[in-house]
Amino acid sequence: MFLPHHCRAGSVSEGSQESIEVAASTDPAACTAWCLARTRELGFAAAGVCDASPSKRSGELRAWLNGGRHGPMNWMQAHVDVRIDPARIVPGTQSVLVAAARYHDGRPDARCTDEIVGGTAASGRVARYARGPDYHRVMKRRLRTLQRELEAALPGTQGKVCCDIEPVPERELAERAGLGRIGKNTLLIADGLGSWTVLASYFTTARLQPTPRADDGDPCGTCTRCIDACPTGAISPWSVDASRCITTVTIEQRSLPEPHVASKVGDWLFGCDICQEVCPHNQPTRHSRRMGVDQAWDGRSAAFALRDVLQWNQISRRAAMGASALTRVHAPQARRNAVWCALDVLRQNPQHPLRQDLESITADEGDDPQVRHAAKTVLEMIR
Ligand code: B12
Ligand code: SF4
Ligand code: SF4
Structure with missing residues (x-):
């Protein structure tokens, strides 16, 4: 489910109050429509909704951990039960809203070879997702705004916003929510956005209607x-x-x-x-x-x-x-x-x-x- 990118973070439209009334109808389709519109207003480039059923790829995760492919990240071995059954993160979770922010448009960095050959200012690059303020905070602040509004409109609803550090399989959820497909490099590739995105999710006890999955085709074909x-x-x-x-x-x-x-x-x-x-x-x-x-x-x-x-x-x-x-x-x-x-x-x-x-x-x-x-x-x- 892709959202046009006219609305930037913070540019909350005047239609928000009306939208909250739609969410209060408790109709799953109306709630999803409201949530998606709100993610757009909050600045996300894409968003979608999936159910909270367990991971279909627990075997791959266990093989990865058993093979020591987590390297020094011993924290990946904790809460494996939650990674496999992410609904456990909030008892009673019905739905997961996944949102993506796009941090780069693909233009290459200029490499300063002059500096290396003659000068003194040789430099080291920073991966693009980290060129700016801490994305965990940016993403969580936005989704917590949505959470507060939805939970005010639907009393009794509970939820949790996650970004990166919580033990949930973010890419698999994003794929299920229709944001894109996972490539051979294991990154989520969203149509038109590529993989230049970071992800955050909102686990909620509200019932939202899932958005359609991207087609099941492999995004890679014979590419390596x-x-x-x-x-x-x-x-x-x-x-x-x-x-x-x-x-x-x-x-x-x-x-x-x-x-x-x-x-x-x-x-x-x-x-x-x-x-x-x-x-x-x-x-x-x-x-x-x-x-x-x-x-x-x-x-x-x-x-x-x-x-x-x-x-x-x-x-x-x-x-x-x-x-x-x-x-x-x-x-x-x-x-x-x-x-x-x-x-x-x-x-x-x-x-x-x-x-x-x-x-x-x-x-x-x-x-x-x-x-x-x-x-x-x-x-x-x-x-
Ligand atoms: C641990 C971790 C890392 C580790 C391990 C990476 C890895 N591939 O697992 C390291 C430190 C290396 C890393 C690096 C990066 N990371 Co990282 N990382 C995570 C973290 C915290 C957990 C990932 C995880 O569970 N790995 C365990 C393995 C087993 O899971 P997996 O590779 O996702 O495997 C699943 C699929 O591949 C799938 N699968 C398996 N087999 C098959 C077969 C087919 C056909 C298909 C379709 C799928 C499939 O099933 C598996 C189980 O769910 C997530 C956040 C989160 N909570 O999910 C961020 C996350 C994945 N990282 C992210 C980013 C941005 C990066 C970097 C690009 C940062 C950078 N530029 O330096 C690099 C990219 C390197 C790469 N190619 O993966 C983003 C990815 C966004 C996106 N668009 O995909 C995430 C989601 C963080 C976020 N909130 O945005 N990361
Ligand atoms: S997996 Fe990707 S991010 Fe990691 S070293 Fe290889 S090219 Fe770089
Ligand atoms: S195999 Fe090709 S298309 Fe697939 S993730 Fe890698 S570079 Fe992208």
């Missing part, structure tokens, strides 16, 4: 671009080995990453978008540009100069990152990532000033052991 392009070989069709994914290594992993994975981060300082950049569904088109990008993603913090990051402490890290979703990355972790990104620069220009920075780090016995270990390994690799 994401599998071929992933620098660490983390993707097999419809499964990502998170222990090898650059997103895990740069954001989730507090312990020392394996050098054979860390040495492949390229210029990704936080997260990685490669398996999305290459996807045919994600390329910019006239239609995708017209759909627009959510105004919350203002492009802030798209990249950081590596030499600056190497100097970060907790205070300067917080000042640089602001209220972005990346604040979960501590200063030593960010500096460690910058060291690995420096490998990419030094391979092309071994005399870049980053080399001296890394040498100073290895010489400083008081510095963080992980950062020193990474610097030593990188210097050995370019020797």
